[in-house]
Amino acid sequence: MKDVFTRRNILIGAGGVAAVAGAVVGGRYVFRKRYAPSPYDDLLAKLNDRDAAAQLGESVLADSDDFDAKAVADDVRARLQNKTLVQATAVDAGEGRVMEAGGWILPETLALLCALAAKAAS
């Protein structure tokens, strides 16, 4: 019986694995949805689905006459300085800070993030 674990075979196999991994990583980069840069990309990166959030955020913007994106971003950034989004939304709900977005009751921090996503997409 031939030994399959020859030096040659191992090198070929390792090369194949590396090629596949590279394709996956590279593909993700190549096919990843690109967004125009915004002043709050650091915040929007915390969203699971920026497009879905932007859809919700449109409703927040529609109900807000004087939405000051910079001030909101500063506020949200401060809220998330020492907390994860999960922690910040839990605090919001516990302390009664909720907002409506298209009728959906959302934790305030999430609603503001959604509004920033909508602003960035506009």
Next chain:
Amino acid sequence: MSAFIDARNVPSGTVLEPDLAIIGGGPVGISLALSLANTPLHVALLESGGMTFDSKTQALYEGARVGAPYLTLEASRLRYLGGSSNHWGGWCRPMDAIDFEERSWLPYSGWPITKKDIDKYFARAHALCEGGTLLYDRAGKYASEMGPAIALGDGGVTTRWFQFSKMRGSMLPTHFGDRYADDLKRIPRLQVYLHANATRLGLNAGGKNIDEIDVATLTGRKFKVKPKAVVLATGAVEAARLMLASNDVVTAGVGNEHDLVGRFFADHPIPRDTATLVIFDGKLSPYYTEQQTFRGAILRAGLFPSEAFRRANAVMGSSITIENRVDLDDLASAAVATTAAAIGVDAGDAIAFSLGCGMEVTPDPERRFTLDTDKDALGMPKLKLHMRIADSDFAHFRQTLKELGRQLLESRAGMLRLNLKTREDWLDGLDWGNHHMGTTRMHADPRKGVVNANLLVHSVANLYVAGTGVYPTYGAANPTINLIALVLRLADHLKGGLR
């Protein structure tokens, strides 16, 4: 056992002289007659209809409406023995203590009695409604075998319970006429007159006592009843009509010296699909959406604002029911996925439901009945309803729903979408509870109420009004069982007063 008397066979000119005349053979009149069974009182119960529906009799309810959309006046009621219990849904729930309280933020609030005053009658009322084991909010302890209550963060909305009048075979919830006809026939000093329409409450010359009641049939017979006391148990609409129309001695109508009779009419608005409830883990106990029979009772859970929440936020009462499953559109799915990720839960199995509700409205003196110029087949003036509903009533309920949404987020169990925003949204497809209330309101002060704490009309020494017309505020609980408890209290009062 004595048969019911068909008033169409009573000779015109007959004069009956019972101790007590009960006008109306609905759940109130029947419960009152049953409660007085073992007393020496001679009682005549006058029922407009017969044992079954008759369109000509039902047409006596017709009237006009102006203002906000509302049901036709003949739609919500049934004019034959058993009254509106012949088409009720059987939903039962006690009112809360706050419903009786004067609230500084709620004009015209404050009953002259407390919840405690009728609590001791509640078990008997529940038995008359055939509600099974008395559980209500104790049901949660047993229901956990079928699944947990919805996890809600601390706050203003909690799971509480409706109980239902028993269904026997194909018979829907207790129809008081069918159910208690034989019991009524067994009462020796009770005479039940069918097809007997009270058309006038005859005050004496001083206007302080009902001396006689004019009774007419649709076949043209007319006779009189001269009782020692009268209980008007016709429902909130007809009580107001009979009192306003009996204006031969006091021109404003019986008991209407302060222009209160017919005012403050109320019902429970039932907007449909008020909100969409999402449960992230896809699990909802069956007792939220369907009646369940356990521990000898039929129950269903609902979501209710707590008394503390109502006080703190100055909101009216309401009940929230979880109705049918609904699909989520793309935006809703995006909302669920985005929110679930942000609060750190998996919503892969999420399910959604439409929410229904029953709302309490604020008392409004301009939501009222007046006499119309049209007359019915018996020559009585018809009524005109001036209907109104305030935007603030919708806003109050929206605030409660918003709190429920917050609590769902706090517990990370789910989320909520409010589906109705503008007045047009709320009014579109608005249904009603068919719970007529408020037209003969109860208050200790004659200038603020038509009847006193004992349901006695302030200005008339022997006229009582028993019906949801006496409710000065309305709560959100289904009124029948609470009303029967109030009527049993009246029965005790009459036992003492008419001997």
